[in-house]
Amino acid sequence: MSKRRPSLLSTLLARLNKAKAPPRAQPAVLPFQAIAIYRGVSACEMARKFSEHRFLVREAPTLPLPGCTMSQACECRYLKFRDRRGESRRLDDFGAATRLTNLPDRRRTRGRRKTD
DSSP: OOOOOOOHHHHHHHHHHHHHSOOOOOOOOOTTOEEEEEOOSSOOHHHHHHTTOEEEGGGOOOSSOTTOTTGGGOOOEEEEESSSOSSOOOGGGGTOOSOOSOOOOOTTSOOSSTTO
């Protein structure tokens, strides 16, 4: 008894399906990408302690947290951020003017040095 060969159409469709599915690459971790721990409604003391802190991804504690008293019912999750900073520290980011005084601009005048 001879073995039945697949049809030409099924062979071509199988090749197309393999070509469409590119291998999945791991997403690149940015140098200052950070996470915070989002604690659930009922949280242990460790989750309360760390919920206000942002960690770099490579330094983040694993979940459930070490010392968690609710490890079976832990509701903690990671929140992802592009940067570790919580709030901007620059006035420009808030739309405020960098020059808050009404002094004249002296950059066009001669400098303090004799060679200026």
